[in-house]
Amino acid sequence: MIAFNETLSSSAFGWRRDISTPSLPGVGVNASFKDSDQQHWFMKCPHCNHWFTLIHDFPKCVVELPKDSRGLPNHNYHLKYDFIEPTDTHAYICMKCGEFVSDYTRIMGLWRPLYPYRTDVRGYQISQLICPWISATELMKKRRDYQLDQLFENYVIGRPYLGDNVMVTRGDILRCVDTSLTNPYDFRRENVAQGVDWGNTSWGVNGMNDPDNPDRIILLDIWSMQDADTYTSEDGRRDNPHVRKAGEKLRQWQVTRAVHDAGYGADRNFELRQDFPGKVFSCFYPSLSSDITKHIEDQWNEDDMKVNVDRTLTLKLMAKAFRDGRIVIPRWVAENPLFETFIKHVTNLVLIRDIETDEKTKKELIKERVGTLPGGDHFGHAMNYLTIALRKVEDSGKSDFFY
Numbered sequence: 001m002i003a004f005n006e007t008l009s010s011s012a013f014g015w016r017r018d019i020s021t022p023s024l025p026g027v028g029v030n031a032s033f034k035d036s037d038q039q040h041w042f043m044k045c046p047h048c049n050h051w052f053t054l055i056h057d058f059p060k061c062v063v064e065l066p067k068d069s070r071g072l073p074n075h076n077y078h079l080k081y082d083f084i085e086p087t088d089t090h091a092y093i094c095m096k097c098g099e100f101v102s103d104y105t106r107i108m109g110l111w112r113p114l115y116p117y118r119t120d121v122r123g124y125q126i127s128q129l130i131c132p133w134i135s136a137t138e139l140m141k142k143r144r145d146y147q148l149d150q151l152f153e154n155y156v157i158g159r160p161y162l163g164d165n166v167m168v169t170r171g172d173i174l175r176c177v178d179t180s181l182t183n184p185y186d187f188r189r190e191n192v193a194q195g196v197d198w199g200n201t202s203w204g205v206n207g208m209n210d211p212d213n214p215d216r217i218i219l220l221d222i223w224s225m226q227d228a229d230t231y232t233s234e235d236g237r238r239d240n241p242h243v244r245k246a247g248e249k250l251r252q253w254q255v256t257r258a259v260h261d262a263g264y265g266a267d268r269n270f271e272l273r274q275d276f277p278g279k280v281f282s283c284f285y286p287s288l289s290s291d292i293t294k295h296i297e298d299q300w301n302e303d304d305m306k307v308n309v310d311r312t313l314t315l316k317l318m319a320k321a322f323r324d325g326r327i328v329i330p331r332w333v334a335e336n337p338l339f340e341t342f343i344k345h346v347t348n349l350v351l352i353r354d355i356e357t358d359e360k361t362k363k364e365l366i367k368e369r370v371g372t373l374p375g376g377d378h379f380g381h382a383m384n385y386l387t388i389a390l391r392k393v394e395d396s397g398k399s400d401f402f403y
Contacts, residue, residue: 018032021154021155021158022154022158022159022160022161023154023160023161023352023371024160024161024162024165024350024352024371024373025160025161025162025373026160026373026374027160027371027372027373027374030160031374032121032123033123033125035118035121035123036115036118036121036122036123037113037114037115037116037117037118037119037121037122037123038113038114038115038118038123038125039111039112039113039114039122039123039124039125040053040055040056040111040112040113040114040125041053041055041109041110041111041125041127041130042109042110042111042112043101043105043106043108043109044105044108044109045094045096045097045099045101045105046102046105047094047097047099048094048096048097048099050094050096050097051112052094052095052096053125054092054101054106054127054129054130055125055127055129055130055157055158055159057095058129058157060095061092061093061094061095061101062090062091062092062093062136062139062140063090063091063093064089064090064140065077065084065088065089065090065091067089073086073087073088073089077091077100081100081102083100083102083103083104084100085135085137087137088135088136088137089137089140090135090136090137090139090140091136091137092106092129092136103132103135104132106130106131106132107132109130111124125158126158127156127157127158127159128142128156128157128158129157139156142156143156147366148353148366149161149163149164150163150164150165150352150353151353151355151366155355162350162373165350165351165352165353166347166350167315167316167319167347167349167350167351167370168319168322168323168346168347168349169347170343170347172322172323173322173327173329173342173343173346173347174343175325176322176325176327176328176329177329177330177331177334178328178329178330178331179331179334180331181218181328181330181331181332182330182331182332183332184220184330184332187211188211189208189220189253189254190208190211191208191209191256191257191390191393192206192207192208192220192253192254192255192256193206193207193208193255193256193257193258193259193386193389193390193393194206194246194249194250194253194255194257194258194259194260194385194386194389195258195259195260195381195382195383195384195385195386195387195388195389196246196258196259196260196261196265196382196385197260197261197264197378197379197381197382197385198242198260198261198263198264198265198268199261199264199378200226200227201224201225201226201227201378202224202225202242202245202246202265203222203223203224203345203378203379203381203382204221204222204223204224204225204245204246204249204382205219205221205222205223205379205382205383205386206219206220206221206249206252206253206255206386207219207220207221207386207390208220208390208393209390209393210328215326216326216327216328217321217326217327217328217386217387217390218328218330219327219328219329219330219333220253220330220333221249221252221253221333221336222333222336222338222339222342222379223245223249223338224338224341225241225242225245225246227242228241240267240268240271242265242268243268243271243272246258246260246268246272247272247275247276250272250276250279250280255276255279256279256393257279257281257389257392257393258272258276258279258280258281258389259281259282259283259307259385259386259388259389260272260280260281260282260283260385261282261283261381261385262282262283262284262306263284263285265282266282269281269282269305273305278305280305281300281305281306281307281389282305282306282307283306283307283308283309283385283388284306284307284308284309285308285309285310285311286308296310296313298314298388298391298392300392307388307392309388311369311370312368312369312370314384314387314388315349315370315380315381315384316351316370317387318380318383318384318387319346319349321387322346338379341376341379342379344375344376345375345376345377345378345379345380346377346379346380346383348372348373348374348375348376348377348380349370349371349372349377349380350370350371350372350373351368351369351370351371352368352369352370352371353366353367353368354366354367354368354369355367
């Protein structure tokens, strides 16, 4: 992005246009719009002179017209208002006086910024609500036809949507806290695993399957390491603080299998394998659920020390474990200063639905992917790596991947 912005220096104007459909609040084009002057299409009610925007009042600005016992339109508004058809089932109204809003009123609006002092970025909120050729009846029909509220809000209303896309709530995580577990040495530890999401700040978790209930995961530790310069010691050995921290946790908890981020940590994983042979695997997120090959199980390569998984599927499984109460969080983890950050990262993982056209059938399909709200998701991915490692550690011939 920096290089792209620098190319604009050759222009006297240097304009950059971000045009897209919003998805999540504060993400993508909505993030750009929030930093702008936020231009909205304002309309003036001819009855009460109130200036308003339909998008701020939707869905209350749409009223249902009377119907008969068969569910068919049963009104005579079309005799008084030329913009209402006899077959109309809905109409727009002014929220202040309750009068109907005509197509002419929607046309004779103007763009007005909510934040006129923001002069660096101009942003426009585009919505089908301001299109005079789309009636309230047609708009509400689209609402019924869309299978998901998110798609209707994104593509028709032009607003970001969170709603039921939340994968894990704060309440889900807090319900997993078990304050009776106060000492990690009160129960036997076996087959402990580790998950690490590398970065300028790295984030790690350690845990194991509950010895008394293999379907549950006991979270043993959460930790992080901020960036610092790597140096070479006198004996020629490179010392990377991220690698050192992960190694300390591997030793501390006597980890059997670790799954670490492959994208950022290729060198770090390589270094750890020198001291922990056969234990540290790099995780890749290729698209394994294509139309050609329906791989849904984690694909382990013990020779190359890597595992390929379906990103969306595994993150959904990890989130489900929290919702089902299958993650046990002892008191010492809940009292860790990083616990609030852990909650933030995990709850920042949200589903996004997109409409894609199948190349073979040409039909529109709803595809799911996992997005991130502002504030980071690193502990969420570290938890995913941990659950991937534990599925392998605990694997005892189960054929049902969706346990």
